[in-house]
Amino acid sequence: ADPERLLITGGSAGGFTVLAALAFHHTFRAGASHFGVADLAALARDTHKFESRYLDRLIGPYPERADLYQARSPLYHAHQITCPVIFFQGLEDKVVPPAQSEAMYEALRARGIRTEYVPFPGEQHGFRKAENIITAIERELAFYGEVLGFTPAQ
Template sequence: YLVLSTLIHSDVFKAAVSVYGVADLIGLAKDTHKFERGYNEVLIGKYPEEEQIYKDRSPINHIDRLQTPIAFLHGKEDTVVPVSQSVEMYDKLREKGVTTALMLFDDEGHGFRGADAVRRSSEASYVFLCKVLGIQPSILSDIQIVNAKN
């Protein structure tokens, strides 16, 4: 959430990577487990009573402000933040022409645990950032970047 929220309020960063990030607070309120829902009520307010705050603070509702190249990495089995949040952000940014990438990890949830996922997510982040910043990466990754400018 912090990465996406920062990018809709500032253009100070040249590129970013969102790892199982929250894009839609209303979607999270509806789809996450009880613990996470309670956490958000403390930070944001009760849902649906404070629905407008949830809308206003959801990066998905401010896609027009986001121009920074961003990669999304997410576990397909995430029960905290639905994978659909990363997929939707990726789709909207791709359609908008923003440089972006999406990597989904089989058998991973909220927090990569498997050695292969940890390695691949680190490599993907490194390669994405290098390529977006015009640096030749010293390793390879299977990350697919769309709308690349260079």
């Protein structure tokens, strides 16, 4: 792979992986986070009941290990992200609420990092409407084209 053209994309926990990779490493030229986790403590507090204790096994009990939640949350390390990032978010998402993507987007925008936020009204955790899936794919490719200097085929 061309190290100057590496990109990273993922959704939900994969979106967390995108944001963590960009916050803690400088390997990628750009990233796309689809309904990704930016703040682990907020996820532990705000997600729906089914997912509410999910992170206890992965990180530690919350709030007792709030230090680990903050240390591993991309939002608290957004100042280390130096490459463009696009965010895709369902506005009815109860698993990873829109505030996660919105906070990360604002943190990057405030620093002048190339970023974009694409909200989808009526969508939840993952996109189900065909037109929104198409929009997300096309917008992600166009974003990469802008970053890497190519025009996607129509």
